Amino acid sequence: MQTTIQLIVNNTPCEATVDTRTLLVDFLRDQLDLTGTHLGCATGNCGACTVMLDGLTVKACTILAADVAGSTVTTIEGWTQDARQSGDLHPIQAAFVKHHALQCGFCTPGMVLSVQQLLKEKPHPTEAEIRHGIAGNLCRCTGYASIVKAVQEIATTTSLSPGGRGLG
Amino acid sequence: MIRAPFQLHRPHSIDEAVRLLSQCVQNGEDVKLLAGGQSLMPSMNLGLVAPAHIVSLNHVAGLDSIRRDGDMLAIGAGTTHHALAESEVVQAHCPILSETAACIGDVQVRNRGTLGGSIGHFDPAADYPPVLVLLDAACQIVSPSGERTVAAKDVFVDYMTTSLSADEVLTEIRVPVLPSDTGTAYVKFTRVEGGFAIVGAGACLRLNPDNTCRSIRVGICGAAPVPVRLTAIEDTLTGKAVDDAFVEMVAAAAYESAHDPVAELHADADYKREMVRVFTRRAVKTAWERAD
Ligand SMILES: Cc1cc2nc3c(=O)[nH]c(=O)nc-3n(C[C@H](O)[C@H](O)[C@H](O)COP(=O)(O)OP(=O)(O)OC[C@H]3O[C@@H](n4cnc5c(N)ncnc54)[C@H](O)[C@@H]3O)c2cc1C
Ligand code: FES
Ligand code: FES
Numbered sequence: 001m002q003t004t005i006q007l008i009v010n011n012t013p014c015e016a017t018v019d020t021r022t023l024l025v026d027f028l029r030d031q032l033d034l035t036g037t038h039l040g041c042a043t044g045n046c047g048a049c050t051v052m053l054d055g056l057t058v059k060a061c062t063i064l065a066a067d068v069a070g071s072t073v074t075t076i077e078g079w080t081q082d083a084r085q086s087g088d089l090h091p092i093q094a095a096f097v098k099h100h101a102l103q104c105g106f107c108t109p110g111m112v113l114s115v116q117q118l119l120k121e122k123p124h125p126t127e128a129e130i131r132h133g134i135a136g137n138l139c140r141c142t143g144y145a146s147i148v149k150a151v152q153e154i155a156t157t158t159s160l161s162p163g164g165r166g167l168g
Numbered sequence: 169m170i171r172a173p174f175q176l177h178r179p180h181s182i183d184e185a186v187r188l189l190s191q192c193v194q195n196g197e198d199v200k201l202l203a204g205g206q207s208l209m210p211s212m213n214l215g216l217v218a219p220a221h222i223v224s225l226n227h228v229a230g231l232d233s234i235r236r237d238g239d240m241l242a243i244g245a246g247t248t249h250h251a252l253a254e255s256e257v258v259q260a261h262c263p264i265l266s267e268t269a270a271c272i273g274d275v276q277v278r279n280r281g282t283l284g285g286s287i288g289h290f291d292p293a294a295d296y297p298p299v300l301v302l303l304d305a306a307c308q309i310v311s312p313s314g315e316r317t318v319a320a321k322d323v324f325v326d327y328m329t330t331s332l333s334a335d336e337v338l339t340e341i342r343v344p345v346l347p348s349d350t351g352t353a354y355v356k357f358t359r360v361e362g363g364f365a366i367v368g369a370g371a372c373l374r375l376n377p378d379n380t381c382r383s384i385r386v387g388i389c390g391a392a393p394v395p396v397r398l399t400a401i402e403d404t405l406t407g408k409a410v411d412d413a414f415v416e417m418v419a420a421a422a423y424e425s426a427h428d429p430v431a432e433l434h435a436d437a438d439y440k441r442e443m444v445r446v447f448t449r450r451a452v453k454t455a456w457e458r459a460d
Binding site: 001003019020021022023026042043044045047050053056057058059061062063064066067068114117118131132133135136137 | 169170171172173174175176178202204205206209210213214222224226250273274275276277279280361362
């Protein structure tokens with residue numbers, strides 16, 4: 001069964017015809033070529049497919065594209081748009097690079113979005129809160145220690161005050 | 169992409185949803201409701217279930233409301249775990265429910281998964297069922313022939329089986345406003361953070377001014393295919409002094425009640441039974457610490 005959906009992806013309104021069986025992750029990757037969102041397990045466990053749906057992180061392999069018509073989706077590509085334009089790395093990206101918080105990079109797009117959500121809600125998280133905040137994102141390479149360090153550094157160095165660059 | 173084809177329906181009202189469900193049932197076609205998809209979609213991706221029709225509840229307005237109705241809280245079935253965990257009303261009047269919601273899965277699962285979906289799916293390791301049973305929660309169910317209210321303990325009938333039929337929609341869950349001096353706690357034993365409970369235990373305790381037990385309620389998952397409530401000991405212990413021996417009596421009763429734990433990869437039945445004792449002890453102790 002085909003259906004036409006309209007939604008906003010990375011600030012751009014889009015209209016597309018999808019098979020109702022299409023998962024949001026497949027729609028983003030195969031129909032919109034936004035391959036920064038990864039598909040790992042397709043069972044909601046690994047978090048590689050994490051995107052923001054109406055401002056909250058979700059696992060895009062657990063959602064039907066046709067069921068989120070009318071919603072706003074932000075993927076890692078949309079999130080780094082500003083950084084790409086200015087040539088600077090976003091503070092979260094810079095800290096990940098500095099602390100070797102990625103190796104193969106497969107988990108990284110989802111991990112970064114979860115970190116962003118965490119810091120929006122808790123600008124100064126404890127280590128336990130950081131680990132709690134990224135519990136839905138599996139990383140098979142880093143052992144998490146470097147990711148935790150990166151987040152700790154962002155939390156202590158980045159200004160979240162109005163006028164500061166912030167983490168938005 | 170899910171392999172098996174299905175028809176997706178996106179009704180805008182509960183009545184429309186029930187009508188669609190009953191049409192499918194009458195035509196002998198397999199139909200499933202879709203809420204947050206945190207249980208249904210992984211099963212469909214794996215090909216474990218392949219309904220011919222899916223009726224999404226995500227376009228029905230108002231299914232995620234939380235309101236106080238006298239001495240009850242009325243919580244819409246579409247309320248997400250995240251919303252329940254963060255709700256000030258729930259934190260204030262039924263804190264065990266927000267504590268339970270906050271320990272389900274991970275951030276993304278809580279952002280999307282719903283109370284109604286957890287009840288409808290009824291995983292024997294799910295966290296809400298034992299808590300709803302200990303709270304004497306009531307479930308509001310709409311069916312083609314009208315509405316009915318069913319006590320939570322009568323919803324969870326057997327391993328992964330509820331008393332809801334395929335053409336019914338759970339719309340609201342009602343839990344009591346707990347007196348403010350109630351100490352409550354839900355604790356769970358998991359292999360890793362974000363995992364399902366191997367064992368979960370919830371307790372609500374009220375004290376009399378002389379530190380005797382005014383009332384206690386305990387609910388446990390992992391002890392049997394359906395949630396276990398320690399009704400017999402709850403009555404016996406009313407009026408008894410609350411001390412370490414009291415906590416041990418509840419823990420021992422929990423161990424006795426765990427007559428049929430479902431063995432799993434990470435925990436055989438004997439081990440689970442022992443963990444029922446340990447985690448019930450922790451739940452009651454914590455509830456005691458929190459009781460005024
Ligand atoms: C990685 C991961 C970790 C998890 N960890 C936990 C955990 O620690 N503890 C825990 O308790 N759960 C856990 N879950 C399950 C999670 O809580 C689900 O959100 C929940 O079980 C299903 O809710 P849903 O809204 O996603 O329902 P869906 O998946 O959409 O639906 C589940 C079932 O319920 C039925 N249903 C949905 N809504 C209704 C309704 N209103 N009336 C009648 N039937 C309905 C559907 O037809 C379907 O059969 C986890 C899930 C994942 C993916
Ligand atoms: S691919 Fe979605 S959680 Fe693993
Ligand atoms: S960097 Fe390889 S999985 Fe995380």
